[in-house]
Amino acid sequence: MNQKAKSYHSGFVTIIGRPNVGKSSLMNRMIGEKIAIVSSKPQTTRSRIMGVLSRPEHQIVFLDTPGIHDPRTKLGEYMMHSVRDAMDGMDAVLVLFDVTHITENDLRVAEGMKEKKVPVILALNKIDLATPEQILAATAKAADTGFEEIIPVSARTGDGVEELITSLENHLPEGPQYFPEDMITDQPERILCAEIIREKALRHLRDEVPHGIGVEIMKIEALSDKLTEINATVYCERAAHKGIIIGKNGTMLQTIGTEARLDIEKLMDTHINLKLWVKIRPDWRNNASDLKNLGYDS
Ligand SMILES: Nc1nc2c(ncn2[C@@H]2O[C@H](COP(=O)(O)OP(=O)(O)OP(=O)(O)O)[C@@H](O)[C@H]2O)c(=O)[nH]1
Ligand SMILES: [Mg+2]
Structure with a gap:
């Protein structure tokens, strides 16, 4: 039988969401190394941070970004500029909500993604803190926003993270290996x-x-x-x-x-x-x- 080799998928995935929902924690978990700092204070991440996940069948280049907020300083403006910059030329967007606490701002972020011409996937993070009923209710609330897929995860325990990686891979195009296998970030x-x-x-x-x-x-x-x-x-x-x-x-x-x-x-x-x-x-x-x-x- 003429069996076609499984194709190699690759691309850039921008992670966005409001401050403190766990974007950096989730990227670290997917990469398997701590490359972005994490804290319980909002606005921890100040620049776009690249994290590369290389596997035999795919390479996913994540861009972690500062939490979306209304800037009050030039630093805040720089941070929001980094978010816009990271949206340039990406192949998919990963929007992150905190499943225990979905706000109007989350829905606004989601709304803003509608016009993007790439797949937009929603991960509901922190399911380790939620009951199954809460997760169901959050999924229903998010369902109206037109995401390709909604995936519950916990950056803390790793629950759902493999499912999320598989889903991202499926939404990425066939493409080249952008970075060497052993490169996990571009930060000096x-x-x-x-x-x-x-x-x-x-x-x-x-x-x-x-x-x-x-x-x-x-x-x-x-x-x-x-x-x-x-x-x-x-x-x-x-x-x-x-x-x-x-x-x-x-x-x-x-x-x-x-x-x-x-x-x-x-x-x-x-x-x-x-x-x-x-x-x-x-x-x-x-x-x-x-x-x-x-x-x-x-
Ligand atoms: N219980 C629980 N806590 C989490 C999870 N993911 C992240 N956190 C916590 O949530 C807080 C914020 O995490 P970060 O990863 O810094 O969030 P962020 O979205 O990158 O925040 P900004 O960089 O400020 O936009 C930290 O205290 C994390 O430990 C999770 O799955 N479960
Ligand atoms: Mg962060």
Whole structure:
């Protein structure tokens, strides 16, 4: 029998949704590596982050994006620009809702996808937090919005994630392998390090402090094949914030630094000597040259 070899599918899939629904968590889960930072604070992701899933039968290039919101600063405008940028030339869109909490903003995001000429798939995330009745009700609510498919998932437990990958593969065209098999992201090491530090700051800081934090890597220097020194500056917007970030007797900065160092050591597979400084840059989120220095430059 003349059996045709199974074809190779590939393409770019943009992940969009409002802040905090679990876009970065889901991308990390699909890739199987942590390449995008995650936190319980909204607006964690600030740039588009590429994550590549390569398997013998397909390559899916995910673009994780900042949560969609009305920007109030130049940084926010940059973030929303990154979302639009990531929608350019994609082969499919993965819209993400939090199944426990579907809002008008979610439906608005979905509505905006109607005119796209590519398949739009909806994943209902965080099903580990929902009852079967809640999942059914959310599916019914989303059904009117005209998605090709609606798939319940949990980025936390991995439930439904293989089904989602299969569905995306089925909606992608036949195509080339865009990136080498062993490439999982396009982010350089210094950005990954800065993001890890920012994640630890987001985890430990409260109220308005986390939103005003920016991290710049000043130096990465291999002192030997077993030890690398990294110097980073943590920017904040006010003197009061600087005090909070440093903490009593420096304990907060120490906690952030220790947690970041452990993650960076895993990432770079070497011992790290991490030194952190905290500096005040009033209103840096509205300053074009500060934004550029921190990598938020379109
Ligand atoms: N229980 C549960 N929590 C989840 C799941 N997915 C994500 N979370 C949590 O939801 C919060 C937000 O996750 P992120 O992945 O940072 O969300 P995001 O959509 O990328 O957020 P932004 O980057 O701010 O737009 C974090 O506290 C995650 O741990 C899930 O499937 N189940
Ligand atoms: Mg994110």
